[in-house]
Amino acid sequence: MLEQLAALSDVQIELHAGGLWLGNRRQQMGKALRDYVRPHDERIESLTGQRFGDRYFNExxxxxxxxIDSEPPIRAILAVITLGGDGMTMLHRIQQSYYRDGLWIGDREQLVSLAAEQNIERNAFISAYDEVDLAKHLNESQNWLMRLDGSGYPTLGLERDGQLLPVQVSRFYGDxxxxxQHVTQMLFS
Known part of the structure; x- marks a missing residue:
């Protein structure tokens, strides 16, 4: 869905991470976690058509x-944006690496290699990654979520002429x- 919206010339996407798996919400990976997330992931797959790889589930x-930890991928996306890269592309590659390919994206070296796909130099990435103000970003994300009267992620909103309009994303899973079309209509109505 985000790729479709990013292709609209009148839309600029700004990513705000929620940090679902941070602090005491970080969960040990293993059979219990896999058994817990699998039905949710299978539901996501049936609703959206997004595929989850065998290596993800079985390894x-x-x-x-x-x-499971949200911090490394959030830091990586924000570092890429800081360095002039494309945050959407980094998000997409992180998701592919994790959910499709079953690669551990909590490893900074894996994230360095994904940033390198955008010609981002290793040391610059590591420096920007380490300097991300995660608490500030998450606070800003919560403020946006409240302004949109959102209840979780993903939540989408459209800011038009200083007015913030919620986009009911769940209506468009798999579409x-x-x-x-809906956002285009919102832009010009």
Whole structure:
């Protein structure tokens, strides 16, 4: 859906991370977590058509050496944006790496390699990654969520002429063309 919206010439997408798996909400990976998330992921797949890879379900989620953690990918996306890269592209590559390919994206080296796909130099990325003010970003995200009267993620909003309008994203799961048409209508009505 975001790719469809990003293709609209009158739309500029600004990403705001929610931080679902931070602090005491970080969960140990292993069979219990896999069994917990699998029905949710299968529901997402049936609603949206987005595929989850076998390696994700049968290897990554079972790897108890890791804790599911939102911080590394959020830092990586914000670092890429800071360095002039495309945050949407980084988000997409992180999601593909994790959910499709079953790669651990909590590893900074994996994130360095994804940033390098945008010709972002390793040391610059690491420096920007380490300097991200995560607390400030998450606070700003919560403020946007409240302004949109959102209840979770994903939440989308359209800011037009100083007015913030919620986009009912759940209506368009599996229908990216529909959300593009809906937002186009919102822009010009």
């Amino acid at each position: 990554l989620l079972l790897d108890s050496r890791h804790r 990216p063309e529909g959300i593009r």
